[in-house]
Amino acid sequence: MKRRDFNRSLLMAPVLAPLATAARKVQAGRAIPWQNWSGGQHASPSGRLSPKTEDELAQLLKNASSVIRPVGAGHSFSPLVPTEGSILSTRYFNTVAASDDLRAVVGAGVKLNQLGEPLHKLGQALPNMPDIDEQTIAGALSTGTHGTGANFGAMHSYVEALRLVTPRGEILNCSRSENPEVFDAARVSLGALGVITQYTLRNMVPYKLKRKTWMQPLQQTYEEFHTLAESHRNFEMYYIPHSENALIITTDLTDDEVSPRGEDGDNDAVRELQMLRDYASWWPWLRKRMITAVSNTIEPEEHVDWWWNIYPSDRAVRFNEMEYHLPRGDIVAALKQVVETVETRNPDVFFPIEVRVVQEDDAWLSPFYGRPSASLAVHRYFEEDYQPYFNTIESIYQPLAGRPHWGKLHTLDAKTLAERYPRWQDFNEVRRELDPKGVMLNAHLKKVFGHA
Amino acid sequence: MRTLQIAATSTLLLTTLLFTACSGESGNSNGASPATTSKPSSKKMMPDDPDLASLYTQSCFSCHGTGAGGAPRTGNSSEWQPRMEKGMDTLLDHTIDGFQGMPPLGMCMDCDEAQFTALIEFMSSGS
Numbered sequence: 005m006k007r008r009d010f011n012r013s014l015l016m017a018p019v020l021a022p023l024a025t026a027a028r029k030v031q032a033g034r035a036i037p038w039q040n041w042s043g044g045q046h047a048s049p050s051g052r053l054s055p056k057t058e059d060e061l062a063q064l065l066k067n068a069s070s071v072i073r074p075v076g077a078g079h080s081f082s083p084l085v086p087t088e089g090s091i092l093s094t095r096y097f098n099t100v101a102a103s104d105d106l107r108a109v110v111g112a113g114v115k116l117n118q119l120g121e122p123l124h125k126l127g128q129a130l131p132n133m134p135d136i137d138e139q140t141i142a143g144a145l146s147t148g149t150h151g152t153g154a155n156f157g158a159m160h161s162y163v164e165a166l167r168l169v170t171p172r173g174e175i176l177n178c179s180r181s182e183n184p185e186v187f188d189a190a191r192v193s194l195g196a197l198g199v200i201t202q203y204t205l206r207n208m209v210p211y212k213l214k215r216k217t218w219m220q221p222l223q224q225t226y227e228e229f230h231t232l233a234e235s236h237r238n239f240e241m242y243y244i245p246h247s248e249n250a251l252i253i254t255t256d257l258t259d260d261e262v263s264p265r266g267e268d269g270d271n272d273a274v275r276e277l278q279m280l281r282d283y284a285s286w287w288p289w290l291r292k293r294m295i296t297a298v299s300n301t302i303e304p305e306e307h308v309d310w311w312w313n314i315y316p317s318d319r320a321v322r323f324n325e326m327e328y329h330l331p332r333g334d335i336v337a338a339l340k341q342v343v344e345t346v347e348t349r350n351p352d353v354f355f356p357i358e359v360r361v362v363q364e365d366d367a368w369l370s371p372f373y374g375r376p377s378a379s380l381a382v383h384r385y386f387e388e389d390y391q392p393y394f395n396t397i398e399s400i401y402q403p404l405a406g407r408p409h410w411g412k413l414h415t416l417d418a419k420t421l422a423e424r425y426p427r428w429q430d431f432n433e434v435r436r437e438l439d440p441k442g443v444m445l446n447a448h449l450k451k452v453f454g455h456a
Numbered sequence: 457m458r459t460l461q462i463a464a465t466s467t468l469l470l471t472t473l474l475f476t477a478c479s480g481e482s483g484n485s486n487g488a489s490p491a492t493t494s495k496p497s498s499k500k501m502m503p504d505d506p507d508l509a510s511l512y513t514q515s516c517f518s519c520h521g522t523g524a525g526g527a528p529r530t531g532n533s534s535e536w537q538p539r540m541e542k543g544m545d546t547l548l549d550h551t552i553d554g555f556q557g558m559p560p561l562g563m564c565m566d567c568d569e570a571q572f573t574a575l576i577e578f579m580s581s582g583s
Contacts, residue, residue, distance in 0.1 A: 093566040320557040
């Protein structure tokens with residue numbers, strides 16, 4: 005265990021002040037509630053904390069008299085943050101610095117959309133990214149967030165080291181050679197072991213990607229799925245509900261000149277699908293013809309750009325999401341079941357259904373632990389009730405031993421999760437040791453870990 | 457027959473709409489000019505107070521500094537005037553609940569009312 009040099013604290017002089025100023029109670033006037041990006045999760049926290057240093061953070065955790073939940077960008081759909089205790093922002097842990105040999109040290113509060121360009125200017129690139137970049141790096145990694153690519157692991161696969169501040173007030177350096185068990189537990193840990201303040205990431209030389217999108221029949225896509233996954237650097241597909249089509253997206257390395265994506269049409273396309281759903285819902289046969297016909301008119305597109313401009317898409321249409329990670333060999337069969345369910349039982353679904361591929365890794369609570377995987381994600385417009393739809397789809401994943409994305413909606417409890425994760429007991433032993441009083445556990449995590 | 461006529465018309469209408477969207481001519485709902493013509497000055501404006509500047513950079517800038525998603529640009533009085541006319545209470549409601557392209561809390565997880573107000577005042581005036 006190492007303590008950071010206390011002299012580095014910006015609040016060195018008023019030693020007692022950090023505890024008072026950082027723990028800011030609700031001001032007189034308007035009480036600011038908390039909600040997540042979709043508006044599906046709400047809380048009325050009694051405190052909002054934003055420690056400026058690791059020592060300040062350690063004191064807050066050690067002296068906590070109620071639950072403390074770290075909050076990133078609030079992008080998780082699952083209730084990882086809500087608490088009547090305090091929510092804690094890592095906003096001040098926001099630096100990006102190059103280390104040696106294509107490594108970077110990144111503060112936990114850095115958002116993915118603030119990471120790409122600085123890394124690029126440092127001569128580094130993330131190996132892969134998800135298609136949403138609003139999240140903080142700690143929030144993304146702690147929930148197993150991932151992009152797509154048969155030979156690419158989730159983002160946490162590229163972590164070489166991290167610093168964790170624990171509820172016992174310790175500041176731990178963790179890697180494969182230092183506190184290795186904590187490292188294996190902490191890489192995907194839902195903010196349940198304490199608060200991570202920085203990551204050392206193993207990066208690549210910057211690269212350009214050629215992104216191609218096109219529509220093709222869904223039936224053809226079933227047959228070609230694994231070939232597409234294996235023959236492109238990154239491959240994903242969207243099934244367009246109540247149509248006969250799928251949208252294919254591939255990216256591959258290129259030396260071609262940059263021809264940017266330009267203004268994103270994704271949000272308008274989703275709104276059009278919603279309109280089609282609403283307008284033609286009274287005649288399903290016609291709606292299928294219309295959606296198919298309309299999706300048939302979508303021209304193939306091709307863009308070239310540097311890596312950090314290609315991956316992310318703008319998501320201004322808010323939604324709630326459920327995503328499960330399945331053994332890759334089972335994905336086509338699972339998708340067929342989901343498609344059949346949507347076609348026959350969910351006429352009002354219009355959000356495209358997203359399928360991606362991810363390589364295995366060895367973080368204990370990684371949904372990709374020990375198995376090459378594919379992910380299947382369903383979305384519901386944020387103003388509509390997601391539960392009936394998600395409950396129906398979720399039942400398809402259980403016989404396949406599916407593992408839900410930690411940051412997205414699911415109903416699994418400790419008993420089921422223990423069966424799905426070979427290192428579940430090991431994780432909980434580390435968790436109980438680092439957080440004996442359960443400072444980090446809100447109601448959701450008590451259900452997930454089975455903590456009484 | 458009448459049903460088929462309505463269906464044909466709606467197919468044409470919606471096909472046109474979707475085609476327009478995918479051809480990249482999608483405008484934004486409030487009629488503001490697209491981000492590609494945003495004045496460089498919005499991107500350069502920064503609060504004097506370092507704490508407020510830090511909040512602004514990490515939460516508001518990515519949309520309000522650039523005009524992305526139709527957000528009223530920092531210091532652009534013509535875009536901010538109709539918003540300010542709604543009153544600070546309404547603007548705070550929008551910030552907390554999310555509004556159009558802006559997510560709840562404007563991505564600031566630890567701002568209180570005074571900080572939200574200061575950020576809105578900064579963005580509307582640019583100083």
